[in-house]
Amino acid sequence: MSKTTTGFTNKLEIPTPREKLHHPMDRYLRTERFPHIWCATCGIGTILTAFISGLEKSGLEQEKVAVVSGIGCSGRAAGYLRLDSFHTTHGRAIPFATGLSLGNPELKVVVISGDGDLVAIGGNHLIHAARRNIDLTIICINNFNYAMTGGQAGPTTPIEANASTAPYGCYEFPFNLPFLAESSGAVYVARWTALHIRRLAKSITEALLKPGFSFIEVICPCSTLYARRNRLGTGLDLMKFYHDNALIKHGADTREIDIRYQDQIVVGKFVDKDKPTFLQKRDKFLREKLGEKFIPYKGPQPI
Amino acid sequence: MKADPIGVATGNHYIDGDHACAEGAIAAGCRFFAGYPITPSTEVAERIAERFPKVGGLFIQMEDELASMAAIIGAAWSGSKAMTVTSGPGFSLMMENLGLATMLETPCVLVNVQRGGPSTGLPTLTGQADMMQARWGSHGDYEIIALSPNSPQECFDLTVTAFNLAETWRVPVLFMMDECVGHMTEKVVIPEAGELNVIPRKFFRGKKDSYRPFSFNGSDKTAPMIKTGDGYFIHITGLTHDERGYPVINAEAQDKNVRHLVDKIRNNEEKIRLIEEEGVEDADVIVIAYGISSRVALKAVNDARNKGLKVGTLRLITVWPFPEKRIRELASTTRAFVVPEINMGQISLEVERASRGRAKTLPVPHAGGWVHDPNDILKAIEEGAA
Amino acid sequence: MTYWRVPLDLDQVEIPHGNIQIIVNQCKGCGFCVEYCPKSVLAMSTDFNRKGYHYPNIVKRNLCVNCNLCEIICPEFAIFVTDDKPRHPDPEEVLKGGGNHEG
Numbered sequence: 001m002s003k004t005t006t007g008f009t010n011k012l013e014i015p016t017p018r019e020k021l022h023h024p025m026d027r028y029l030r031t032e033r034f035p036h037i038w039c040a041t042c043g044i045g046t047i048l049t050a051f052i053s054g055l056e057k058s059g060l061e062q063e064k065v066a067v068v069s070g071i072g073c074s075g076r077a078a079g080y081l082r083l084d085s086f087h088t089t090h091g092r093a094i095p096f097a098t099g100l101s102l103g104n105p106e107l108k109v110v111v112i113s114g115d116g117d118l119v120a121i122g123g124n125h126l127i128h129a130a131r132r133n134i135d136l137t138i139i140c141i142n143n144f145n146y147a148m149t150g151g152q153a154g155p156t157t158p159i160e161a162n163a164s165t166a167p168y169g170c171y172e173f174p175f176n177l178p179f180l181a182e183s184s185g186a187v188y189v190a191r192w193t194a195l196h197i198r199r200l201a202k203s204i205t206e207a208l209l210k211p212g213f214s215f216i217e218v219i220c221p222c223s224t225l226y227a228r229r230n231r232l233g234t235g236l237d238l239m240k241f242y243h244d245n246a247l248i249k250h251g252a253d254t255r256e257i258d259i260r261y262q263d264q265i266v267v268g269k270f271v272d273k274d275k276p277t278f279l280q281k282r283d284k285f286l287r288e289k290l291g292e293k294f295i296p297y298k299g300p301q302p303i
Numbered sequence: 304m305k306a307d308p309i310g311v312a313t314g315n316h317y318i319d320g321d322h323a324c325a326e327g328a329i330a331a332g333c334r335f336f337a338g339y340p341i342t343p344s345t346e347v348a349e350r351i352a353e354r355f356p357k358v359g360g361l362f363i364q365m366e367d368e369l370a371s372m373a374a375i376i377g378a379a380w381s382g383s384k385a386m387t388v389t390s391g392p393g394f395s396l397m398m399e400n401l402g403l404a405t406m407l408e409t410p411c412v413l414v415n416v417q418r419g420g421p422s423t424g425l426p427t428l429t430g431q432a433d434m435m436q437a438r439w440g441s442h443g444d445y446e447i448i449a450l451s452p453n454s455p456q457e458c459f460d461l462t463v464t465a466f467n468l469a470e471t472w473r474v475p476v477l478f479m480m481d482e483c484v485g486h487m488t489e490k491v492v493i494p495e496a497g498e499l500n501v502i503p504r505k506f507f508r509g510k511k512d513s514y515r516p517f518s519f520n521g522s523d524k525t526a527p528m529i530k531t532g533d534g535y536f537i538h539i540t541g542l543t544h545d546e547r548g549y550p551v552i553n554a555e556a557q558d559k560n561v562r563h564l565v566d567k568i569r570n571n572e573e574k575i576r577l578i579e580e581e582g583v584e585d586a587d588v589i590v591i592a593y594g595i596s597s598r599v600a601l602k603a604v605n606d607a608r609n610k611g612l613k614v615g616t617l618r619l620i621t622v623w624p625f626p627e628k629r630i631r632e633l634a635s636t637t638r639a640f641v642v643p644e645i646n647m648g649q650i651s652l653e654v655e656r657a658s659r660g661r662a663k664t665l666p667v668p669h670a671g672g673w674v675h676d677p678n679d680i681l682k683a684i685e686e687g688a689a
Numbered sequence: 690m691t692y693w694r695v696p697l698d699l700d701q702v703e704i705p706h707g708n709i710q711i712i713v714n715q716c717k718g719c720g721f722c723v724e725y726c727p728k729s730v731l732a733m734s735t736d737f738n739r740k741g742y743h744y745p746n747i748v749k750r751n752l753c754v755n756c757n758l759c760e761i762i763c764p765e766f767a768i769f770v771t772d773d774k775p776r777h778p779d780p781e782e783v784l785k786g787g788g789n790h791e792g
Contacts, residue, residue, distance in 0.1 A: 021712050023766045030538065033549065035765060040717035040742065045764025053761055063534035068377070079538055079550065084531045086380065087540035087550070088373065089403050095337075095370035099377025099385070100531060102361055103335055107381070107532045125373075128366040195725075197761050236720050278363075286356045295309075297334065297361040300382025300530050301503065 028052045028062070030082050037076055041235025043194030043220040044074055047141055048081070050197050050218075051112065054204025065108045065208075068097040070117035072148045073222075074141040077112040091121030094129045097136050104299050105279055108137070108208060115142040115217075116154040119175055123155070130184035130213045132278045137207045138215045140177060143222035151225030158261035162229045179254040181215035182271050188214035189254065189271035193242040194221060196267060203269060212277045219265060232262070304503045306330050306463075308496035310358045316491045320458040320484040321346035323491045324414055325354065327462025328386050330493065332501050333412070334360040335385040337374035339367055339393060342426045343482040344416035347388040368393035372400035372413065379409045380539065382504065382530030384466060388414035390482075391424060394433055394440070401475060402441030403541045405564060408517065408525060410469035410504065412462070414478040416485040417594075417645075419671035429482035430671035431594055432646035437477045438623050444561050446568035448575060449477040449623040451593040455489045461620065467502040468575065472567060473525040479622060481645065483595035483674060504528060511535055515546040519563040568624050576629070577620035583633055586615030588687040590641045591630075591654055593619040595674055600643050603680035612688045622650065627657040634658035639687025643667035643680045663687060695780040704778055707755030707770035709747050715767035718742030722759035722768055728752040731759065751776070 023029070029052075038044050055065060067085045069078035070093035078085035088096045093111045101109040111118070118126050118140050129136060145163050146152040153163035156177065157170040178189045188210045192200040200218060207214035221227060221238035232238060242265065249257075250268040257266040276284070279297075286294045310329040318326075325347045328336075336355065338348040348364070355362040361383075365371040368389050375385035389397060394415045404411055417433050419425030433440075437449045448468050452461045458480065465476040505527040507514050514535045518526035526546075529535045542550035543557045568575065583589050588607070592600045597618045607614045617633070619626070630653075634640070639662055642651035651666035658664060665683045669675050696702070709730065716738055723731045723745050730753045731745040738744045745759075745768065753770065760769040 021710050021769075023712065023769050024760075024771075025766060025769075029766065030549075035715050035717070035740075038764065041719040041721075041764075043764060045766070046721070046762055049761050049763065049766065063536070064532050066531050079540060082536050084536060085538045086377075087538070087542065088376075089400055089541055092369060092373040092400060092403075095365060095373035096377040098363070098365075098370070099335070099337060099374030099379075100381050101377075102363060102374075103378035103381025103383045103385070104530065104532050124366050125370050128370070195762075197758075201761070234719075236724060239721060239724070290356055293357050295357060295359040298359055301332065301334070301384070 025049065025052045028055065028082050030080055033080055036080050038073060039224045041221065041223040042073070043235060043239070044077065044141055046194045046197060047139070047200070047218050047220060048077055050201040051139065051204055053201040055208065057201065057205045058208040060108055060208060064106060065110065066100060067110050067112055068093045068100065069111070070113040070122060072114040072117050072146065073143070074112060074114035075117060091117055092125065093117065094122055094125040094136070094138070098129055098134050101135055102279065106299060109135070110137045110139065110208070112139045112141065115140055115144070115156040115177070116146045119177065119180070120155040127180070127184040130181055130186045130215070133185060133187065133212045133275055133281070135211055135277045135279065136213055138213070139204070140215065140217045141220045142177065142217050143220045143226055145222060145226045147222045147225045151229055158259055160261040161226070164229070174259070176254065176258045177217045178215070178257060178270050182254045185213065186215045186271060187212040187273050187275050190269040191217040191219070191257070191267050193219040193246055193265060193267060195239045195242040196246065206272070211280070212275055304501050306496040306499035306501045307332060311496040311499060312493050313495050314493060316493060317488060318455060318491050319346065319486050319488045320452065320455040320480055321416065321486065322350050323455040323458035324462050324478065324480065325350035326493060327459040328412065328466070329354055329358055329360065330499055331384065331463040331466035332503070333384045333386045333466060335375065335378035335383040336360065336362045336387065337365050337371040337378070337385070338387050339365055339371050339389065341390045341393045343418055343485050344388045344390040344414065346485070347414060347416070368396035369399060372397040372404070375411045376400060376404050376407065376409050379411045380531055384504070386412040386414065388416070390416045391418045391420045391430070391433065392422065394436065398436070398440040402443060402445070404475040405441065405445040405447065406541050407539055408473040408564070409475060410473050411475050412465045412469055412478055413475055414480065417479060417481040425672050427482070428672040429595065429645060429674065431481050431596065431644050432649065432671060434479065434622060434644070434646065435649045437479055445564045447477060447623050448472065448474055448568065448621060449479050450577070450620060451479045451622050452484055453594055453597050453618070454484065455487060455491045458484065459491050459493060463499060463501065464577070467500070470502045470504055472571070472575070473528070474568065477623070479594070481594045506530065516548045517544065517546045519546055519559045525567060572624040572626065573628070575621055575624060576626050578626055578629065579618040579620060581616045583615035583617055583637070585613060587613045587638045588641055588684050589615045589617055589633055589637050590643070590680065590684065591617045591619065591650070592643050593622055593650065596643045596645060599674045599677055600680050602677035603684060606677065606681050607684045612684060614684055619650070625653050625657065630654055630657035631659060634661035637662050639663040639665055641665045641667060641680065641683045641687055643669070643675050643683070645669045645671050645674065691785065692783050695783060699780060699783065700777060702778060703775040705755040706773040706776045707753045707757070708773040709750070709753055709759065709768065709770050711745060711747070712767045713744050714739045715765050716742055716744035717765055718744060719764060721762045721764065725762055726759055727756060728754055
């Protein structure tokens with residue numbers, strides 16, 4: 001940061017007090033809850049911004065989009081969005097969202113949560129929701145560790161990376177999330193970093209408009225824990241690392257895009273295919289089997 | 304409100320408790336079911352899987368019980384009436400999200416057809432050993448409503464009641480069957496839809512900005528709910544929260560939040576209470592039982608009366624909240640309580656606590672796998688009367 | 690981009706222009722906007738905001754091309770850009786080049 005630091009020369013440039021400023025994304029935010037809890041140079045806020053841009057471009061009605069989060073740093077995302085938003089139990093965001101989405105099929109339900117929440121404790125739910133092709137968009141914020149609890153190793157911690165429960169470095173094989181999602185049946189799979197902000201927003205728009213189970217992994221800088229423990233600098237240094245080491249490769253074979261410690265990160269849109277959703281398949285199937293006797297689920301009872 | 308006729312299978316049926324429970328749920332307006340197979344509760348899920356497509360319901364078999372419980376909470380917040388069903392080991396897994404359901408004050412019904420435990424225990428044989436887990440199973444302080452039916456007919460009737468209680472108090476209701484009642488086949492009469500009283504969800508209709516998903520002001524008032532997607536932009540969290548649903552992490556907020564969860568049930572125990580008493584006024588001994596044990600106890604009570612003993616019965620239909628006041632009243636007029644239950648002594652501890660030493664409490668424990676020998680209960684009655 | 694002479698059609702060229710707004714006290718000083726602004730419009734302050742962080746200052750207001758990158762990369766929702774009238778570039782600016790990233 002020091003190289004760009006300059007003096008503050010022109011008095012006229014003193015910015016306006018915040019009370020008078022309305023951020024254009026305010027209508028999607030619970031502004032009364034700001035500033036948010038995320039650390040300085042954490043990327044989750046940036047990903048939230050991308051989500052809002054993607055949501056705006058999708059043209060979906062604000063009231064018909066619900067967000068569900070689990071537990072952890074990323075799990076707090078739901079609490080800052082002015083949408084119907086749910087902060088649930090650790091790992092259970094996807095089954096909760098499954099109930100919400102099937103309960104009211106008019107909704108577009110988005111799950112924003114972390115890698116530990118969605119892939120370790122919630123891993124079973126992730127693969128089954130993908131298998132069933134439930135109409136959900138999953139934004140999995142991967143910061144390579146359990147940050148909220150103090151930087152423990154998780155299912156995505158690369159081999160060699162240091163974590164508080166891997167004090168000599170991590171020696172477990174990590175998950176390759178896009179491969180996991182694709183092989184479980186997801187119809188849309190992408191990976192970006194918090195730096196690929198416009199491409200991420202575009203992916204989010206595509207995923208929101210895609211019926212079925214869409215999965216976007218977003219690599220996110222964790223300054224206070226992952227970066228500090230591994231002496232990688234600040235979140236800004238990690239953003240620079242992504243700038244220098246991310247390779248955009250749309251349609252890459254997901255089997256070949258493992259992430260190694262401080263090595264190249266392949267990003268892009270890997271899967272985009274069509275498949276009937278759980279409800280579409282169910283309704284068509286049961287109508288064939290039961291004929292006139294079949295009564296489709298009509299959503300929640302009227303007021 | 305009267306039940307929707309489409310879900311009411313009016314007529315005389317010869318079915319078991321599990322099937323009757325499924326019919327009760329459909330009649331009560333349940334249209335979302337998520338579950339995972341486990342003996343001896345699976346028949347409930349099976350009947351719902353078969354019936355739901357014909358009544359406009361949505362059945363989904365989840366990957367485990369953790370997911371099932373989470374899914375019904377999600378469905379309840381979408382505006383649906385939702386249920387799940389399980390047994391022993393699955394009940395343990397559901398405890399996690401049962402805590403979420405109580406914290407979010409989510410109306411839903413969780414059926415537990417009890418089997419012998421701990422662990423895998425006796426999958427096909429009966430037990431009543433989850434009663435304390437029903438009360439205290441999830442971490443933290445909360446109060447819960449738990450019902451215990453003793454016949455297939457009650458499995459139907461009380462499932463409807465369970466949904467009504469859930470809507471009235473905005474609380475998950477535990478339906479604590481046991482394997483004997485679940486697999487017992489008897490006549491079940493399902494009335495006309497017009498004769499079934501079903502409480503609909505209380506939905507908020509006021510200004511969007513003025514909506515608060517929780518109300519911690521009066522202990523007998525719960526806030527109305529909304530349907531996700533109606534533009535209220537609610538935020539709901541399992542963290543300690545204020546009435547807006549926003550997390551507040553301090554002791555004052557915790558006091559308000561938890562006190563409300565506890566008081567809304569505890570202070571209204573008499574309104575929620577469902578018990579059946581017979582001959583308790585001048586009894587020397589009162590047999591307190593629930594579920595299948597209440598039927599086995601009848602034989603012992605008859606035998607004791609034939610021997611000239613003054614015995615009364617008190618059947619707990621709502622086991623939780625525990626009718627503490629009523630037991631305390633009876634404790635000053637009777638000599639002893641006999642508590643037969645298919646566990647090593649769970650509700651008997653509550654009876655003992657409630658009677659404050661004014662009357663003796665004689666537990667009749669049974670480790671599970673089969674019902675009591677009525678003679679064991681009789682012996683306890685004789686001991687109490689002596 | 691740098692030119693060796695002033696383009697002849699310079700008076701017809703219009704560059705989009707944005708008006709940057711900074712919510713100073715919401716900033717946590719990550720420096721993302723300063724680092725990634727393609728025109729180097731921003732620099733970190735030497736002052737602190739209410740929370741004790743350095744925040745961005747607008748040092749080359751004229752050069753903002755309203756690309757919105759600062760707005761969408763900011764994790765704090767603390768900076769945004771509103772549309773301003775497009776402007777004609779100065780001949781001097783064209784000869785010198787626009788910003789650090791293009792020099």
